[in-house]
Structures are given as structure tokens and as C-alpha cells.
Amino acid sequence: MPIQDLIGKEIPTFEMPIERGKIREFAAAIGDDNPIYYDLEYAKKTKFGGILAPPTFTTTKSFWRIGGTNQEIAGLDNRFVLHGEEEYEYFAPILAGDTLTCKGRIADAYEKPGKRGGKMIFVVFEFNFFNQRKEKVLTSRSTLIQTGGVVKE
Amino acid sequence: MEPKVLFFEDVREGDEAPSLVIPHITRTQIVKYAGASGDFNPIHHDEIYAIRAGNEKVFAMGMLTAGFLSHMITDWVGDGNLRRYKVRFTTRIWPGDTVTCKGKVTRKYAEGGKNFIEAEVFAENQHGEKAVTGSFVAELPSRLKS
Numbered sequence: 001m002p003i004q005d006l007i008g009k010e011i012p013t014f015e016m017p018i019e020r021g022k023i024r025e026f027a028a029a030i031g032d033d034n035p036i037y038y039d040l041e042y043a044k045k046t047k048f049g050g051i052l053a054p055p056t057f058t059t060t061k062s063f064w065r066i067g068g069t070n071q072e073i074a075g076l077d078n079r080f081v082l083h084g085e086e087e088y089e090y091f092a093p094i095l096a097g098d099t100l101t102c103k104g105r106i107a108d109a110y111e112k113p114g115k116r117g118g119k120m121i122f123v124v125f126e127f128n129f130f131n132q133r134k135e136k137v138l139t140s141r142s143t144l145i146q147t148g149g150v151v152k153e
Numbered sequence: 154m155e156p157k158v159l160f161f162e163d164v165r166e167g168d169e170a171p172s173l174v175i176p177h178i179t180r181t182q183i184v185k186y187a188g189a190s191g192d193f194n195p196i197h198h199d200e201i202y203a204i205r206a207g208n209e210k211v212f213a214m215g216m217l218t219a220g221f222l223s224h225m226i227t228d229w230v231g232d233g234n235l236r237r238y239k240v241r242f243t244t245r246i247w248p249g250d251t252v253t254c255k256g257k258v259t260r261k262y263a264e265g266g267k268n269f270i271e272a273e274v275f276a277e278n279q280h281g282e283k284a285v286t287g288s289f290v291a292e293l294p295s296r297l298k299s
Binding site: 022025026028029030031032034036046047048052054055056059060061062063071078079080082083084085086087088089090093 | 175236
């Protein structure tokens, strides 16, 4: 199958509840002790009125999505896949207690010759997140790169 | 504790972010991020799998370093002010590496009655090799209103 045929492939729409405990766990994993991520009393007094999700928190969508990982959906070989780029556009705050609906698709797919011969496959996934008030809160794009074979520095 | 506020008027092009240092990345830290994020690609936690795929050992997810970098950014520009954040993964971060996150304002501008700054950011290892490079746009409050 030509790689371009992946373009437009939809990822099954799924719901993603934004959980306070998960936000705290995520903030701890990136070493961020900002109280906006765990201290409810503090967070209530801010303009957000609640616990805020960190900028890269929607990475945790892996727990909620259905129909396999990005790699599986694109038929890539996990051993040779690198994460090339990640991009976010933020439209409104995401708070603990929100329920997001996530719609994803493959936005782009192409091949390039590799620097050391062979070919590299690029696949761009785009996800749009909407909250329970149907407001678009976030767009994220992930670019995965499959290299021709074993990757060495 | 009051949230720190960075006002638009107090920023100049060329200003640098207070840098953030994450010393000595451990396998435990990588596994903690796997659990928190749901990224269970074995290349990041299964040393035998990682070696068989041609690596010296397991290595950190790019998104962990992107998370460190976003921590530096939100400490700098304040919570909820990011409008765009983009990162590119260039070199891998290995257990034992020390990561330093830095940033610099490249542009400030007003648009549609709102005030924005753009900045270049990067995270480098202890050899000065950039592991993640990127940029962001943040909307900043003004001293002139509210």
C-alpha cells in the first residue's frame, strides 16, 4: 500500500475523562511541583477555579483511546519508530473534572530517502479535543518517523 | 503562595528564561513517566528489547523531556498562558544524563487586543547536545488593564 493512502484515516473517537489523581501523577513524573496541579484549595482561588492539566497532559490519552496505538494504526514497526515532533495549540484550559471528546486522524504521510540509505516514513497524527461544553480546547499533532532499520546514533 | 505573573510590559525580545536543570535521569524516572503517560513502548523500559533493537540501553521518551521543557515554560510565563507549543526531538536522553532547559524571547507583539510573546526553547544534555528544540507562543497579561 502506498504510504500516502494512510492520509485521512480516522482514529475511532473516544472520551477522555480528566482526573485529578492522574494530573498529580503526571505532574510528579515530569518533576513539576506547581500546586495548580494538586492543591485543590490553592487551585480554587486561581482564575481557573480548579486543578489544571499540564501542557503535555493529553499524552495520557493512550489510556482512553480505542483501536490501537498510533504505531499500530499506521502499521509501523515499533522497534524502528522515533517520535519526530509534537505540536499543541491551546484554545481553553483543561481542568480536572472535564470530560474531553477526542477526534483523531492521520493528517499526513510521506516517505523520504534516509541519510544512510533506505527510506524513512513520516506519519502525522492530528487530534482535536472538545470539552463537555463542546468547546474546542486543544489540537495536538504527533509526527512519527520509521527509519529503515536499526537506529544508531 | 501566589501564582507568579509575567507581564507583557516587563518582557523584552532577547530575554532569557530562568533555566531548569534536571540532574541525572534515572530508569525509575523513565518508568514513572511510562506509568503516568501510558507510553509502554518497551524500548523505554525493557533493556533487553532496547538492546535487541540496536540501542546501548533504554532511553527516555521524547515527551518526558518535552514535559521538563513545558515545566520551565509554565514557571516562566505562568499557568494557562500557553497558546502554542511545538517540539522536535533531535538527540535521545539516556539514563545518567543531565537535562538543562533554556529559552529566549524572539518576538513580542499585540494582536486583536491581546499581547503575545514568541520564544525559542531547547533542552540539552550535559555535553551541550540539544535533545529537544522547539518554540512557543504565550498570551501575557498587561499591566495596563485589570
